Amino acid sequence: MSSDRSVCVTKRTTLEIAHALRDHDGLCRHIHGHSYVLDVSVTGDLLDRAGDPKAGMVIDFSELKTLVQRQVVDHYDHALVLHAADRGAINTDHPLFARTRFTSWPPTCENLLLDMVARINAHMPRNARLSHVRLQETATSWAEWDASGSTTTTPHDRES
Numbered sequence: 378m379s380s381d382r383s384v385c386v387t388k389r390t391t392l393e394i395a396h397a398l399r400d401h402d403g404l405c406r407h408i409h410g411h412s413y414v415l416d417v418s419v420t421g422d423l424l425d426r427a428g429d430p431k432a433g434m435v436i437d438f439s440e441l442k443t444l445v446q447r448q449v450v451d452h453y454d455h456a457l458v459l460h461a462a463d464r465g466a467i468n469t470d471h472p473l474f475a476r477t478r479f480t481s482w483p484p485t486c487e488n489l490l491l492d493m494v495a496r497i498n499a500h501m502p503r504n505a506r507l508s509h510v511r512l513q514e515t516a517t518s519w520a521e522w523d524a525s526g527s528t529t530t531t532p533h534d535r536e537s
Contacts, residue, residue, distance in 0.1 A: 392454040396484040414513040421505030448496040458484040
């Protein structure tokens, strides 16, 4: 990507997720929920093919919205996320727990963020790259991932 045509664009999405941090030494060990705000930033050169309806864009915001919807929101929105060790604590056949997701990692804001990054990264268009993702858990707390500082080359597992 040439730097004089490279632009970063961001799409914001909101989602509701419940979780419990099984080994936490405070109230977060109990099931509770958050109204998360997810900011996904993509960097790339502006498309410049003559007659292309996407000319002048890095990515159409509606395409980025759809990508995030399919890879993150559809999986996590209104879900309960628990560590796999808690699988026996609930009846997943009961409709109340139909959207429970089990992971091999503690479902902290940081780990949820890394899983979301992996899910989005796996479906990025060729002309753009995921550059920054921010997951805000509360009004005063969030986790951020930046491609420039990333050393993670393998995605989180996607157990559900």
